[in-house]
Amino acid sequence: MDRREIAALLAYIGRIDPRTIRTEKGEAADQLAQWHELLGDVPTATPYGWDALAAARQHTRTSPYQIQPADVVQRWEKYRRGRLARHSDPTPSVDPDDQAAWAKELVATRHAVAHGTLEPAQAQAIESGREEINPRLQARLDQVGSCIPPAARAALAPYRPRRAAREAAVAQGxxxxxxxxxxxxxxxxxxxxxxxxxxxxxxxxxxxxxxxxxxxxxxxxxxxxxxxxxxxxxxxx
CATH class of the missing domain: 4.10.820 (Translocated Intimin Receptor; Chain T)
Incomplete structure (x- = not known):
């Protein structure tokens, strides 16, 4: 929030809790400077649920103590942690061999989620029911008869003799x-x-x-x- 947004927030808080009002010009300036120093990196509102005015109103409704900048910051940090806890990093769109670009996109996505400008990406749940198999994959499975090609199965046989014996018995009926x-x-x-x-x-x-x-x-x-x-x-x- 910039100084104008801080001033608007203090004016709103003064209307719902007159104890925060500073009538002296010097005191009002000091209060504005203090709140701006502590809330300068906290947004007034985000597209997805955060509102500093609502946070101040909720504190005034539930606490008998006069609101402090830390009360707003604590609610903002709780909002950020909750969004990151629901976020599952999607696969970046850049070349995976470019480690710097890969990490940069991950960090940028997390930053946007934490600051309320992007919705958390949820991990896809396993659905019941069978989906249609890709025709190319189905053709390949029909060709080799198994997800493990015969050459690989033969190479693995010495390392799993019991499984090889079972497969040989089944093949013989x-x-x-x-x-x-x-x-x-x-x-x-x-x-x-x-x-x-x-x-x-x-x-x-x-x-x-x-x-x-x-x-x-x-x-x-x-x-x-x-x-x-x-x-x-x-x-x-």
């Missing part, structure tokens, strides 16, 4: 034992079976990965047969 819950060790789908470590007192000390329990493989085989039967019934009908 065999059941995937890890697709069902193990009734023996209670391992959840996708988790390897585990065996208990028993202490000298007979109590369980922990668990360790182990080979798939036969009952789990039998359950996966039965489930696969059931699904195959359900798939064939409509065709026979």
């Amino acid at each position: 065999l059941p995937d034992a890890l697709s069902v819950r193990c009734a023996w060790c209670l391992a959840q789908p996708g988790e390897s079976c585990r065996r208990r470590r028993i202490g000298p007192d007979g109590g369980a000390r922990g668990t360790a990965p182990c080979a798939t329990h036969p009952s789990r493989l039998d359950l996966a085989t039965a489930q696969q047969a059931q699904l195959t039967e359900q798939t064939q019934q409509p065709a026979l009908a």
